[in-house]
Amino acid sequence: MNSQDVILGLLHRAPLSGYEIKQKLEMPLSFFFDASFGTIYPTLAKMEALGYIVKESVVQEGRPNKNVYSLTSEGRAQFEQYLHSPVENDSYRSDFLVRMFFGEYTDQETLADWIRDEIRKTDAEAVQLERMKTEWGKDMPASKTLCLDIGIELNESKAQTLREALKRLTGADD
Amino acid sequence: MNSQDVILGLLHRAPLSGYEIKQKLEMPLSFFFDASFGTIYPTLAKMEALGYIVKESVVQEGRPNKNVYSLTSEGRAQFEQYLHSPVENDSYRSDFLVRMFFGEYTDQETLADWIRDEIRKTDAEAVQLERMKTEWGKDMPASKTLCLDIGIELNESKAQTLREALKRLTGADD
DNA sequence: CCGAGCATGTAAGGGGTTACATGATTGG
DNA sequence: CCAATCATGTAACCCCTTACATGCTCGG
Numbered sequence: 571m572n573s574q575d576v577i578l579g580l581l582h583r584a585p586l587s588g589y590e591i592k593q594k595l596e597m598p599l600s601f602f603f604d605a606s607f608g609t610i611y612p613t614l615a616k617m618e619a620l621g622y623i624v625k626e627s628v629v630q631e632g633r634p635n636k637n638v639y640s641l642t643s644e645g646r647a648q649f650e651q652y653l654h655s656p657v658e659n660d661s662y663r664s665d666f667l668v669r670m671f672f673g674e675y676t677d678q679e680t681l682a683d684w685i686r687d688e689i690r691k692t693d694a695e696a697v698q699l700e701r702m703k704t705e706w707g708k709d710m711p712a713s714k715t716l717c718l719d720i721g722i723e724l725n726e727s728k729a730q731t732l733r734e735a736l737k738r739l740t741g742a743d744d
Numbered sequence: 745m746n747s748q749d750v751i752l753g754l755l756h757r758a759p760l761s762g763y764e765i766k767q768k769l770e771m772p773l774s775f776f777f778d779a780s781f782g783t784i785y786p787t788l789a790k791m792e793a794l795g796y797i798v799k800e801s802v803v804q805e806g807r808p809n810k811n812v813y814s815l816t817s818e819g820r821a822q823f824e825q826y827l828h829s830p831v832e833n834d835s836y837r838s839d840f841l842v843r844m845f846f847g848e849y850t851d852q853e854t855l856a857d858w859i860r861d862e863i864r865k866t867d868a869e870a871v872q873l874e875r876m877k878t879e880w881g882k883d884m885p886a887s888k889t890l891c892l893d894i895g896i897e898l899n900e901s902k903a904q905t906l907r908e909a910l911k912r913l914t915g916a917d918d
Numbered sequence: 919c920c921g922a923g924c925a926t927g928t929a930a931g932g933g934g935t936t937a938c939a940t941g942a943t944t945g946g
Numbered sequence: 947c948c949a950a951t952c953a954t955g956t957a958a959c960c961c962c963t964t965a966c967a968t969g970c971t972c973g974g
Contacts, residue, residue, distance in 0.1 A: 571839035658839035664776040665745035665832035673887025713847025
């Protein structure tokens with residue numbers, strides 16, 4: 571799974587420009603996948619060269635023109651091929667947990683600060699995902715709702731574990 | 745946070761060879777950080793050139809010789825610098841959730857298969873982490889235990905959410 | 919007037935992966 | 947005899963990030 575596969579998926583519903591693709595990636599997709607403009611634009615160019623998408627320039631008033639891309643049948647076939655490839659393992663990378671792992675080389679106050687900060691970030695993400703669910707959760711297919719549910723559950727249980735750990739570490743203040 | 749920082753952290757306790765570093769990375773570190781030999785050996789060479797570590801060849805009987813690396817004071821200083829750098833955000837990448845996100849373009853049976861497979865993987869990781877905790881959890885600093893607890897909690901709540909989703913999708917069989 | 923939003927792109931570099939290459943020993 | 951474990955390394959490649967470059971419009 572890479573940027574190309576995700577872009578193919580996004581273009582399945584409707585033609586989009588690079589800028590619009592970046593916006594669609596914001597949330598909830600950004601919870602488990604991300605891409606910058608430095609990836610999106612070169613990928614679109616490559617996909618056009620491969621015949622997976624076609625470009626159409628759209629002239630706008632009061633705004634810069636945009637290049638809107640739509641899927642070709644080759645693009646749709648390529649997306650099918652992705653869906654038939656083996657599912658890759660999830661990968662979770664955490665600087666925070668690496669620091670906890672080496673926690674014996676750091677003082678308690680720094681550890682507590684890191685944990686408090688992680689709680690803040692985790693809570694913020696959970697809230698954001700919950701807001702999304704109440705806003706758009708109604709007319710979403712069940713599989714898409716699952717993405718939101720997993721995001722919410724993961725963040726909430728992580729925050730809870732962090733809170734318990736903080737209590738044990740600082741001795742109930744905070 | 746990159747491979748160099750993690751290797752510096754591992755060498756803090758005792759000198760290790762590249763092969764031994766790879767083993768230390770297996771679990772529980774591999775839950776939130778991973779590196780292959782193709783990363784480890786070049787990184788060690790680079791670190792030696794920078795003066796962060798020194799190499800010592802250890803002759804072994806019945807086994808190939810190994811190059812054991814130990815931290816220098818520059819290496820220890822470099823690790824301190826890492827600990828004083830801003831904490832990077834966690835990143836979670838999931839091919840599985842991307843497929844769920846685009847679930848409307850796939851049939852129910854395939855979706856159910858993907859979910860069952862994800863449950864299997866998630867359960868397996870939870871079990872593995874729990875085994876680690878009961879085995880080595882006693883004489884671990886609290887911060888290190890937190891890594892295991894987060895790993896266990898995250899996997900368990902993910903598995904639970906997946907099971908509920910599967911029930912809703914297939915209608916309680918399975 | 920300045921910053922934010924809209925819009926597209928490039929170039930350099932970082933940080934990894936996979937596969938290849940080699941070779942000894944031990945246990946089934 | 948074959949596979950696994952121990953052990954080190956290289957080369958090609960992939961995929962992505964950051965920073966830079968450009969430029970227009972609208973609202974405060």
